[in-house]
Amino acid sequence: xxxxxxxxxxxxxxxxASYTVGAVGLGAVIWPLIDQMNPDKAQQALATTExxxxxxxxxxxxxxxxxxxxxxxxxxxxxxxxxARAVSMDDLPDPQKDEERVxxxxxxxxxxxxxxxxxxxxxLKDKGDYKGWFCPCHGSHYDVSGRIRKGPAPKNMEIPKxxxxxxxxxxxx
Amino acid sequence: xxxHEYVPKSKAGKWxxxxxxxxxxxxxxxxxxxxxxxxxxxxxxxxxxxCLLTQIITGIVLAMHYVAHADxxxxxxxxxxxxxxxxxxxRYIHSNGASMFFLAVYIHIFRSLFYGSYKSPREVxxxxxxxxxxxxxxxxxxxxxxxxxxxxxWGATVITNLFSAIPLVGESITTWLWGAYSVDNPTLTRxxxxxxxxxxxxxxxxxxxxxxxxxxxxxxxxGIEIKKPSKDTVPFHPYITIKDAFALLMFMILFAGFVFFTxxxxxxxxxxxxxxxxxxxxxxxxxxxxLPFYAILRSVPDKLGGVILMFGAIFIxxxxxxxxxxxxxxxVFRPVYRxxxxxxxxxxxxxGYMGAMPAEGIYLVLARVGTVYYFLHFIVVMPVVGFFExxxxxxxxxxxxxxxxxxxxxxxxxxxxxx
Numbered sequence: 312x313x314x315x316x317x318x319x320x321x322x323x324x325x326x327x328a329s330y331t332v333g334a335v336g337l338g339a340v341i342w343p344l345i346d347q348m349n350p351d352k353a354q355q356a357l358a359t360t361e362x363x364x365x366x367x368x369x370x371x372x373x374x375x376x377x378x379x380x381x382x383x384x385x386x387x388x389x390x391x392x393x394x395a396r397a398v399s400m401d402d403l404p405d406p407q408k409d410e411e412r413v414x415x416x417x418x419x420x421x422x423x424x425x426x427x428x429x430x431x432x433x434x435l436k437d438k439g440d441y442k443g444w445f446c447p448c449h450g451s452h453y454d455v456s457g458r459i460r461k462g463p464a465p466k467n468m469e470i471p472k473x474x475x476x477x478x479x480x481x482x483x484x
Numbered sequence: 485x486x487x488h489e490y491v492p493k494s495k496a497g498k499w500x501x502x503x504x505x506x507x508x509x510x511x512x513x514x515x516x517x518x519x520x521x522x523x524x525x526x527x528x529x530x531x532x533x534x535c536l537l538t539q540i541i542t543g544i545v546l547a548m549h550y551v552a553h554a555d556x557x558x559x560x561x562x563x564x565x566x567x568x569x570x571x572x573x574x575r576y577i578h579s580n581g582a583s584m585f586f587l588a589v590y591i592h593i594f595r596s597l598f599y600g601s602y603k604s605p606r607e608v609x610x611x612x613x614x615x616x617x618x619x620x621x622x623x624x625x626x627x628x629x630x631x632x633x634x635x636x637x638w639g640a641t642v643i644t645n646l647f648s649a650i651p652l653v654g655e656s657i658t659t660w661l662w663g664a665y666s667v668d669n670p671t672l673t674r675x676x677x678x679x680x681x682x683x684x685x686x687x688x689x690x691x692x693x694x695x696x697x698x699x700x701x702x703x704x705x706x707g708i709e710i711k712k713p714s715k716d717t718v719p720f721h722p723y724i725t726i727k728d729a730f731a732l733l734m735f736m737i738l739f740a741g742f743v744f745f746t747x748x749x750x751x752x753x754x755x756x757x758x759x760x761x762x763x764x765x766x767x768x769x770x771x772x773x774x775l776p777f778y779a780i781l782r783s784v785p786d787k788l789g790g791v792i793l794m795f796g797a798i799f800i801x802x803x804x805x806x807x808x809x810x811x812x813x814x815x816v817f818r819p820v821y822r823x824x825x826x827x828x829x830x831x832x833x834x835x836g837y838m839g840a841m842p843a844e845g846i847y848l849v850l851a852r853v854g855t856v857y858y859f860l861h862f863i864v865v866m867p868v869v870g871f872f873e874x875x876x877x878x879x880x881x882x883x884x885x886x887x888x889x890x891x892x893x894x895x896x897x898x899x900x901x902x903x
Contacts, residue, residue, distance in 0.1 A: 345660075348660050348661070348663050348670075348674065349659065349660050349663065350659060350662075350663055350664050350665065350670070351663065351670070354663070354664045354665065354668070354670065374762055376761060376762065378664075378665035378666065379664055379665055379666035379667070379668045379761055380665060380666045380761070381761065381762050428787075429645070429787055430641070430642040430645040430646065430648075430787075431641040431642060431644075431645040431648075431666075432638065432641065432642065432764040432768065433761075433762065433763060433764040434764075435764075446764075447764060447765075447766050447767065447768070448638075448642060448764060448768050449782055449843055450842075450843050450844060462785070463782075463784070463785055463786065463787055463790060464787065465786075465787045465788075
């Protein structure tokens with residue numbers, strides 16, 4: 312009896328070991344098939360863009376393409392900056408100070424991804440209830456700091472990594 | 485499903501059939517006992533098979549001329565329209581064919597809802613059908629992206645961004661779907677690959693759908709179980725094939741009407757503008773067949789909540805056989821459910837209309853009412869009505885009302901006419 316039990320146990324072990332090796336092998340085969348869909352080297356190589364901002368007047372903005380997405384570069388007026396900073400944090404669904412969204416000493420330049428955080432449409436400038444941006448797809452309103460104020464979008468428009476190369480050039484990415 | 489074993493008449497036929505019983509299968513399909521009271525709402529299965537084959541054939545032909553590349557796709561579609569011999573005809577059949585396919589599938593689904601075809605013992609048929617419906621939506625969505633017009637691009641952006649609502653891994657999943665940091669060339673090429681694959685998956689599921697149907701046999705307008713074969717049934721061929729063929733011809737007239745007279749009425753003119761990642765169209769709408777779900781998505785002022793409700797609206801259909809507590813299948817004998825059924829139909833149509841309108845003011849309010857009612861219908865109305873409703877008397881067989889000439893059959897007949 313005990314002899315037979317032992318035999319069964321050894322077979323169980325062999326089964327379990329085989330299944331485990333099989334599962335690892337299957338995973339090793341499936342992973343390349345899944346990972347090939349992630350952004351390739353060529354996509355990753357498009358990671359930085361330099362923008363000449365010398366022609367932008369106060370109150371105006373330009374849009375450039377970075378990684379296939381629009382980036383808004385807005386040169387804000389003093390009034391607009393003051394307005395953005397006067398907003399109470401309690402009125403914001405995604406509380407963030409205007410100061411945290413711009414570079415120190417370059418307060419007039421708002422650089423952000425022109426992508427609605429709801430479902431990825433490009434919001435229209437100088438529209439909506441808060442004088443900032445308005446997304447036509449599902450009605451999200453953003454203020455002059457690009458912060459979400461009303462509508463289905465959950466977050467403020469994203470600030471990409473960027474730096475001032477000199478006074479007239481911004482490098483995004 | 486004849487009781488006697490099928491034996492081919494010819495010697496060669498017998499030789500072949502002993503090795504691969506295809507002739508037995510053919511005989512089963514020909515003789516398949518079908519309820520004799522099937523009305524024209526039962527012809528849409530055949531119509532849907534026709535739609536699938538039309539899409540596959542025209543699609544294979546289009547793929548011979550289409551180029552799946554962000555810089556060339558739009559131009560290649562125009563090339564099909566202007567240069568390829570009969571390219572305009574083949575593309576219009578394919579693009580309108582998608583709409584015809586959905587029109588037929590919605591009629592097919594609502595027929596099932598009215599006559600209780602999803603109920604025991606046909607739950608598996610219903611679930612396979614829903615899987616087909618899900619694959620159809622995925623296929624149609626990806627197909628709509630291929631021309632790489634403005635609606636293609638922004639439709640793809642909005643739909644793929646639905647996945648970004650998933651907590652923690654949402655962004656990674658979206659990037660993985662795109663193969664880039666936005667909808668771009670890698671997105672287009674994989675959508676083309678999958679758009680070509682999925683119709684064949686649908687075809688496989690259709691085979692399972694029909695197989696599962698042939699186990700219990702067709703439901704029927706009276707919704708009772710019948711003996712097969714019996715005086716309540718007729719052989720599938722020629723009785724059902726000829727009725728299906730007539731209905732298919734009527735359907736093809738409608739189809740041809742769209743293709744030849746208003747080929748673009750169901751599309752959106754913005755899709756004749758090449759894709760531009762810098763500008764979103766002012767009014768972005770999906771194709772008409774997705775509008776009710778789009779209305780549900782937009783009616784929720786929360787991103788994740790909207791996505792959950794939208795997918796929930798489809799997935800709740802999977803448990804429908806267990807939400808419906810009524811023992812009686814056909815709404816013909818369910819006076820209370822019948823009223824709710826038509827309210828539900830109106831609700832879905834209203835949601836579709838709201839999906840096409842801007843999400844503001846009264847439209848938004850009505851979309852929210854419609855969304856709440858949509859879920860109430862399944863979660864509350866179906867279980868509760870099935871429990872309390874006093875159903876009308878059900879005939880013993882399909883033939884009985886005709887032969888006995890009682891009062892109930894008159895009721896049944898009247899309702900069949902109305903539906």
